[in-house]
Amino acid sequence: MPHAKQTLNIGHLLQACKECSLAELCLPRGLSEAEVEELGKVVSRQVTLQPGETLFRPGDRCNMIYAVRSGSMKSFRLTEDGGVQILGFHLPGELFGLDGLDTHLHHCEAVALETTRICELSIDELEKLCCTHVALHHEILRVIGREISAEHELLLLLGKKRAEERLAAFLISLCKRFCQRGGSGEKINLPMTRQDIGNYLGLAIETVSRLFARFQEQKLITVQRRQVWIHDTERLGEMAGLDG
Amino acid sequence: MPHAKQTLNIGHLLQACKECSLAELCLPRGLSEAEVEELGKVVSRQVTLQPGETLFRPGDRCNMIYAVRSGSMKSFRLTEDGGVQILGFHLPGELFGLDGLDTHLHHCEAVALETTRICELSIDELEKLCCTHVALHHEILRVIGREISAEHELLLLLGKKRAEERLAAFLISLCKRFCQRGGSGEKINLPMTRQDIGNYLGLAIETVSRLFARFQEQKLITVQRRQVWIHDTERLGEMAGLDG
DNA sequence: CCGATAGCTTGATCCATATCAATGACTTGT
DNA sequence: ACAAGTCATTGATATGGATCAAGCTATCGG
Numbered sequence: 199m200p201h202a203k204q205t206l207n208i209g210h211l212l213q214a215c216k217e218c219s220l221a222e223l224c225l226p227r228g229l230s231e232a233e234v235e236e237l238g239k240v241v242s243r244q245v246t247l248q249p250g251e252t253l254f255r256p257g258d259r260c261n262m263i264y265a266v267r268s269g270s271m272k273s274f275r276l277t278e279d280g281g282v283q284i285l286g287f288h289l290p291g292e293l294f295g296l297d298g299l300d301t302h303l304h305h306c307e308a309v310a311l312e313t314t315r316i317c318e319l320s321i322d323e324l325e326k327l328c329c330t331h332v333a334l335h336h337e338i339l340r341v342i343g344r345e346i347s348a349e350h351e352l353l354l355l356l357g358k359k360r361a362e363e364r365l366a367a368f369l370i371s372l373c374k375r376f377c378q379r380g381g382s383g384e385k386i387n388l389p390m391t392r393q394d395i396g397n398y399l400g401l402a403i404e405t406v407s408r409l410f411a412r413f414q415e416q417k418l419i420t421v422q423r424r425q426v427w428i429h430d431t432e433r434l435g436e437m438a439g440l441d442g
Numbered sequence: 443m444p445h446a447k448q449t450l451n452i453g454h455l456l457q458a459c460k461e462c463s464l465a466e467l468c469l470p471r472g473l474s475e476a477e478v479e480e481l482g483k484v485v486s487r488q489v490t491l492q493p494g495e496t497l498f499r500p501g502d503r504c505n506m507i508y509a510v511r512s513g514s515m516k517s518f519r520l521t522e523d524g525g526v527q528i529l530g531f532h533l534p535g536e537l538f539g540l541d542g543l544d545t546h547l548h549h550c551e552a553v554a555l556e557t558t559r560i561c562e563l564s565i566d567e568l569e570k571l572c573c574t575h576v577a578l579h580h581e582i583l584r585v586i587g588r589e590i591s592a593e594h595e596l597l598l599l600l601g602k603k604r605a606e607e608r609l610a611a612f613l614i615s616l617c618k619r620f621c622q623r624g625g626s627g628e629k630i631n632l633p634m635t636r637q638d639i640g641n642y643l644g645l646a647i648e649t650v651s652r653l654f655a656r657f658q659e660q661k662l663i664t665v666q667r668r669q670v671w672i673h674d675t676e677r678l679g680e681m682a683g684l685d686g
Numbered sequence: 687c688c689g690a691t692a693g694c695t696t697g698a699t700c701c702a703t704a705t706c707a708a709t710g711a712c713t714t715g716t
Numbered sequence: 717a718c719a720a721g722t723c724a725t726t727g728a729t730a731t732g733g734a735t736c737a738a739g740c741t742a743t744c745g746g
Contacts, residue, residue, distance in 0.1 A: 275594050275595075275597070275598050277598065277602060277683050278683055279683060281598075281602050282602075283597055283598040283601045283602050285594055285597055296586075296587070296590055297587065297590050297591055297594060298587060298591075299583045299584065299586055299587025299590065300583075300584045300585075300586075300587030300588040300590075300591055301587070305591055305594060306594060325576075325579060325583075328572070328573070328579075329572070329573035329574075332569075335569060335572075339543045339544075339569075340543065340544045341544075342540075342543055342544075342586055343540070343541065343542060343543025343544030343545070344544040345590065346540055346541050346543065346544075346589065346590065346593070347541055347542075347544055347549055349590070349593040349594070349597065350519050350529055350541060350549060350550060350593070351519075352597060353519070353527055353529055353593065353596060353597060353600065354519050354521065354525075354527040356597065356600035356601050356644065357527045357600050357641075357644040358521060358525050358526075358527050358644070359521075360702075360703095361702075361703065391722095391723065391724090392723075392724060392725095393723080393724095397601075398601075400600065400601040400602070401703080401704090402703070402704050402705075403723090403724080404703090404704080404705080404706095404724095404725080404726080405702095405703060405704075406724095407724060407725055407726080408725085408726080410724095410725090411725075411726085423711085423712075423723085423724080439521055439522060439523060604732080604733095605732075605733065635692090635693065635694090636693075636694065636695095637693080637694095645733075645734090646733070646734050646735075647693095647694080647695095648694095648695080648696080648733090648734080648735080649732090649733060649734075650694095651694060651695050651696080652695080652696080652733095654694095654695090655695075655696080667693085667694080667741090667742075
């Protein structure tokens with residue numbers, strides 16, 4: 199897969215943060231109108247990726263953080279023997295690319311799951327802006343904190359939960375996130391393959407498939423390929439051991 | 443275990459960052475002398491914990507980040523059913539407590555493994571200082587980046603590695619970190635129990651014990667209770683799948 | 687010095703999940 | 717409409733590490 203990026207930088211950016219419907223989920227949350235306008239200027243460009251295209255890979259210079267405008271991404275780390283561990287899936291309004299803040303080089307790879315639009319934000323510019331806008335500084339720390347929390351959650355899941363609990367937690371998490379983005383909470387359209395789900399949860403693809411079947415038998419969900427209807431959030435939550 | 447803290451704030455802090463021998467491992471790395479002096483003022487106090495004492499627990503207000511002055515800590519997350527997942531061990535010069543940056547409440551608990559001195563740094567003060575000292579701002583981002591990288595590493599380990607690889611990676615990582623702190627790299631004194639190691643690595647205590655025995659048979663290490671001599675870093679590294 | 691306790695080791699058995707193997711269901715291109 | 721490829725399901729079998737059980741070894745208080 200080539201390291202392809204397709205830039206859609208038509209003169210001025212057509213849609214900066216000010217007009218973006220995702221503002222409340224993304225960095226602008228809680229900023230004043232003037233601050234959001236400033237933030238919009240930091241969006242250096244927007245990029246569109248086709249399914250399977252790579253945004254960055256290990257060793258790439260890390261000057262930007264990225265926000266999903268539409269579509270979805272996965273980021274994953276590689277072992278030297280060709281193994282993969284998916285670290286997260288990124289939905290519209292979510293930020294990613296914070297790894298590599300230490301060495302200024304990315305350690306992981308980010309790939310589009312579907313046709314995906316990305317906003318690129320210059321880290322340097324953001325940093326400067328933080329000095330004059332305290333609210334933005336706080337927002338950025340909040341985003342970082344959320345990232346760290348999410349990773350702790352996943353560590354708990356991989357280290358301590360059984361297969362059933364893992365998948366339940368995964369479904370609940372996705373469901374919540376799609377709800378925040380205007381989904382009904384009834385139906386989810388999975389942007390990732392079973393392979394991706396299994397990899398992320400530390401399970402074999404067959405195990406994921408069997409669990410989907412079992413959850414369906416138990417009337418918790420209905421599965422049809424990538425479409426999942428959630429019938430019993432309550433019980434799924436209990437299975438997941440809640441706090442996910 | 444009571445939520446005990448014993449403050450050693452004798453008038454002025456006896457030893458701020460300027461005189462600290464760990465400076466090069468901790469936040470002051472790469473700062474000018476004047477900046478280090480400023481940073482020292484942000485260390486609001488130093489705390490000494492006895493083995494098993496808690497520094498913070500889930501739900502506690504998160505205003506500080508912490509640096510280990512001497513001794514060692516573990517931080518872990520709890521499941522609602524009483525389960526534990528250790529998220530990390532913290533050695534002298536390392537910073538921790540970055541979880542909770544999002545909600546300003548800690549999600550995890552931090553406990554001393556031995557008698558441990560901690561420097562507390564006010565997040566608000568640090569934030570202010572960042573605006574006037576770019577180098578400090580970069581340092582903080584570096585520390586955050588390192589935290590995120592370390593967590594990705596652990597995710598890879600828990601998700602994809604076999605028991606043997608996990609323990610090898612763990613030993614290599616500890617060895618490196620003790621070396622940076624002036625250790626010989628020959629001998630490690632483990633500050634944590636087998637229970638802790640197993641929990642951290644997602645293994646049963648018995649498995650850890652058996653692996654130690656096997657590594658010893660293979661002449662890779664010598665184990666005597668909490669003392670470990672590393673004989674063959676090379677091969678351990680290979681077993682770990684390197685990049686740990 | 688002795689008993690109690692916490693931490694560790696070692697052996698025997700079991701089980702959750704991986705792995706192997708085959709088939710089915712969409713999707714895409716010709 | 718068919719061939720080929722990718723993705724998903726389902727069944728049979730294997731296994732790495734958990735769990736259960738017993739004993740060992742420092743350490744500490746009295």
